[in-house]
Amino acid sequence: MLKIKDLYAGLEGKDILQGINLEVKAGEVHAIMGPNGSGKSTLASVVAGKEEFDVTRGYITFENEDISELNPEERAHRGIFLSFQYPIEIPGVSVTNFIKTAINETRKAKGKPDMPASEMLKMIKEKADMLEIDRKFLSRSLNEGFSGGEKKRNEIFQMAMLEPKLAILDETDSGLDIDALKVVANGVNKLKSNDNAVLVITHYQRLLDYIVPDFVHVLMNGKIVKSGTKELAYELEEKGYDWIKEELV
Amino acid sequence: MSFKDKLLSSYIALEDYLEFDSPLHDLRNNAIKIFEEKGFPTKKEEAWKYTSLNSLLKTNYSIYSNKERNVELHDVRKYFLHEIDTYKLVFVDGVYNSFLSETTHDSLDVCLMSAALNKSKYKPVIEAYFNKAAKSDSLTALNTAFTKEGAYINIPAHKEVEKPIEIINFSTGNEAAMFLQPRNLIVVGENAHVQIIERHQSLSRNEVLTNSVTEIFAEKRAYVDYYKIQNDEATASLIDNTYISQQRETVCNVHTFAFGGNLVRNNLNFYQKGERCDSTLKGITILKANQHVDHNTLVHHIAPNCESHQDYKGLFAESSTGVFNGKIIVEKDAQKTDAFQQNNNILIDDKATINAKPQLEIFADDVKCSHGCTIGQFDEDALFYLRSRGIGLKEARALLMYAFANTVLESVKIPELKMRINKLIANKIGVSLGFDL
Numbered sequence A: 001m002l003k004i005k006d007l008y009a010g011l012e013g014k015d016i017l018q019g020i021n022l023e024v025k026a027g028e029v030h031a032i033m034g035p036n037g038s039g040k041s042t043l044a045s046v047v048a049g050k051e052e053f054d055v056t057r058g059y060i061t062f063e064n065e066d067i068s069e070l071n072p073e074e075r076a077h078r079g080i081f082l083s084f085q086y087p088i089e090i091p092g093v094s095v096t097n098f099i100k101t102a103i104n105e106t107r108k109a110k111g112k113p114d115m116p117a118s119e120m121l122k123m124i125k126e127k128a129d130m131l132e133i134d135r136k137f138l139s140r141s142l143n144e145g146f147s148g149g150e151k152k153r154n155e156i157f158q159m160a161m162l163e164p165k166l167a168i169l170d171e172t173d174s175g176l177d178i179d180a181l182k183v184v185a186n187g188v189n190k191l192k193s194n195d196n197a198v199l200v201i202t203h204y205q206r207l208l209d210y211i212v213p214d215f216v217h218v219l220m221n222g223k224i225v226k227s228g229t230k231e232l233a234y235e236l237e238e239k240g241y242d243w244i245k246e247e248l249v
Numbered sequence B: 001m002s003f004k005d006k007l008l009s010s011y012i013a014l015e016d017y018l019e020f021d022s023p024l025h026d027l028r029n030n031a032i033k034i035f036e037e038k039g040f041p042t043k044k045e046e047a048w049k050y051t052s053l054n055s056l057l058k059t060n061y062s063i064y065s066n067k068e069r070n071v072e073l074h075d076v077r078k079y080f081l082h083e084i085d086t087y088k089l090v091f092v093d094g095v096y097n098s099f100l101s102e103t104t105h106d107s108l109d110v111c112l113m114s115a116a117l118n119k120s121k122y123k124p125v126i127e128a129y130f131n132k133a134a135k136s137d138s139l140t141a142l143n144t145a146f147t148k149e150g151a152y153i154n155i156p157a158h159k160e161v162e163k164p165i166e167i168i169n170f171s172t173g174n175e176a177a178m179f180l181q182p183r184n185l186i187v188v189g190e191n192a193h194v195q196i197i198e199r200h201q202s203l204s205r206n207e208v209l210t211n212s213v214t215e216i217f218a219e220k221r222a223y224v225d226y227y228k229i230q231n232d233e234a235t236a237s238l239i240d241n242t243y244i245s246q247q248r249e250t251v252c253n254v255h256t257f258a259f260g261g262n263l264v265r266n267n268l269n270f271y272q273k274g275e276r277c278d279s280t281l282k283g284i285t286i287l288k289a290n291q292h293v294d295h296n297t298l299v300h301h302i303a304p305n306c307e308s309h310q311d312y313k314g315l316f317a318e319s320s321t322g323v324f325n326g327k328i329i330v331e332k333d334a335q336k337t338d339a340f341q342q343n344n345n346i347l348i349d350d351k352a353t354i355n356a357k358p359q360l361e362i363f364a365d366d367v368k369c370s371h372g373c374t375i376g377q378f379d380e381d382a383l384f385y386l387r388s389r390g391i392g393l394k395e396a397r398a399l400l401m402y403a404f405a406n407t408v409l410e411s412v413k414i415p416e417l418k419m420r421i422n423k424l425i426a427n428k429i430g431v432s433l434g435f436d437l
Helices: A040-048 A072-077 A095-109 A117-130 A148-162 A178-191 A230-239 A242-248 B003-015 B023-038 B073-079 B113-118 B120-129 B138-146 B380-387 B393-409 B415-429
Strands: A002-011 A014-024 A029-033 A054-062 A080-083 A090-094 A166-170 A197-202 A215-220 A223-228 B087-092 B109-112 B151-155 B165-171 B177-180 B183-188 B193-202 B207-218 B223-230 B236-246 B251-258 B263-272 B278-287 B292-301 B307-316 B321-330 B338-347 B353-362 B368-376
Touching: A002 A040, A014 A040, A014 A054, A014 A223, A029 A040, A029 A230, A040 A054, A040 A072, A040 A080, A040 A166, A040 A197, A072 A080, A072 A095, A072 B380, A080 A148, A090 A095, A090 B393, A095 A117, A095 A148, A095 B393, A117 A148, A148 A178, A166 A178, A215 A230, A215 A242, A223 A230, A223 A242, A230 A242, B003 B023, B003 B138, B023 B138, B073 B165, B073 B193, B087 B109, B109 B113, B113 B120, B113 B151, B113 B183, B120 B183, B138 B207, B138 B236, B151 B165, B151 B193, B165 B177, B165 B207, B183 B193, B183 B223, B193 B207, B193 B236, B207 B223, B223 B236, B223 B263, B236 B251, B251 B263, B251 B292, B263 B278, B278 B292, B278 B321, B278 B393, B278 B415, B292 B307, B307 B321, B307 B353, B307 B393, B321 B338, B321 B368, B338 B353, B338 B393, B353 B368, B380 B393, B393 B415
Parallel strands: A029 A197, A029 A215, A080 A166, A166 A197, B087 B165, B151 B183, B165 B193, B177 B207, B183 B207, B193 B223, B207 B236, B223 B251, B236 B263, B251 B278, B263 B292, B278 B307, B292 B321, B307 B338, B321 B353, B338 B368
Antiparallel strands: A002 A014, A002 A054, A215 A223, B109 B151
């Protein structure tokens, strides 16, 4: 599904990602772990198409199409979703109206008519229930005054509504207490199927107890320096990242 | 002959028709002297530093319309808030149009300035209020000298006006170029409530310059909600001079929606003369092409324990220019004043300009005054967030513009008007947002 080949990307002529190679197949859950400043969020943003970053070498393909030159909305239309670490507040636009716009814009891009209102309402109700989201919450302005947990839950709600093929969860666990974390993880698991994939970006192993990865990759200084199975995450939790650095030397 | 000279000689001709012995005549004579002395303001004056009338004054305007033109309702219906029942005062090229209007004398007066000036029963009100709040600057004086027609609204004490009043000034383009000077007087009695919507609308591509003066008097505990819709043709320019005199415990709100026209100057002046007044000044400005809008506000806190809230948002595209010049004066006796001023602007294109200048003059020592001003571009992170959800760049920008302007809309109290403004904003931004605003 997603193939990243020898990817170099960064800001203002300085590469933050220094030769990333990664393949994510349909049905898989991958976790990217790494210390602060290793390039985890940059990788998420580059895959989602943030234009601030320059790709200087390598390429990204999604379902065998080179997406390196596509803008963020075009990538979203192809089924890539990024759950933000810091979701943006949009006053005056309710959660419901925002998601309606997002869904219908995506449908428009695919040459489909707007989703009928009744269908939309049904879907909103269903997904909100799944994520234990209160109906009142949906009429509030997007992310405005939301707690950290509410923001993340709202991100997963959008993911549930947009039904992406590839969901990238950037530090979705940060700012969540254990109960909120369980609800969010449970939502992600319910959305998981053999046709889609999840890329979890996290600093800690904690989230991986609930969203169990098939593969774990360690990102350091813009490179994937080690890959393994979920046991690697436990090892990192226990021993930190220093032993990998030593191993590399 | 310059336009100023033309006006001065027209006044001499006008004098022949005027009421001779009335105090009003003296007022006009004084006013024309002020205008003769000061002339049109120039950029040399501090308050006009960023707005030049020079190019507008080169045009040879007609001061009176010679030909009458009929305006058909179906052509102009869209400019009325026709979704609901309203009182209407409609003027076409400065002349009252009875066919399009809906006036009343039934327990309140919604009628004409010309009638109020000429009929003796209105004399006490005219003598008590006319030109009593207006400043004697040259443009206001020019309007005073030529005062002929406009809205006269008098709401008696304790009257809650059940429907909004619309004041609409059409210009037809019957003359190649037209100079209009509507004059409105609005007196809101003790504990009375009123909502007023004012609009200037050109119906052609001929040039029009309007120099409008509105005086509003809010008596004790009165409540006034005033909405200005400025969405005119690119050939229409407006100088709006509004003066609001507030007695104790009054609430006066003015919303200015500045979406169009060539050059617009809003001189909005609030005078808080009694204790515990509340004044709100809000505005949304959305401009493009070479449009120019200058908001020049004054809140004069004269009495203690009063509040004022200003919130102006501006979106400037292409080569448009905005000015926000907000002055707050807190007099020595106006202790416990709470004055707040906020002005946020987004420059959409590189060529757009905004000049923002907050001015605070505080002579009391126990007051709360704050002001904030921002000028920025679109937040790239916010745009990326929206685009990552599949929303295209144009729509994403529109959504952010809408969100930006939204705080000003929240306080619009007529739902149908709010919907209208919402649609106008969506239209100005040039996009449908895929949901009902």
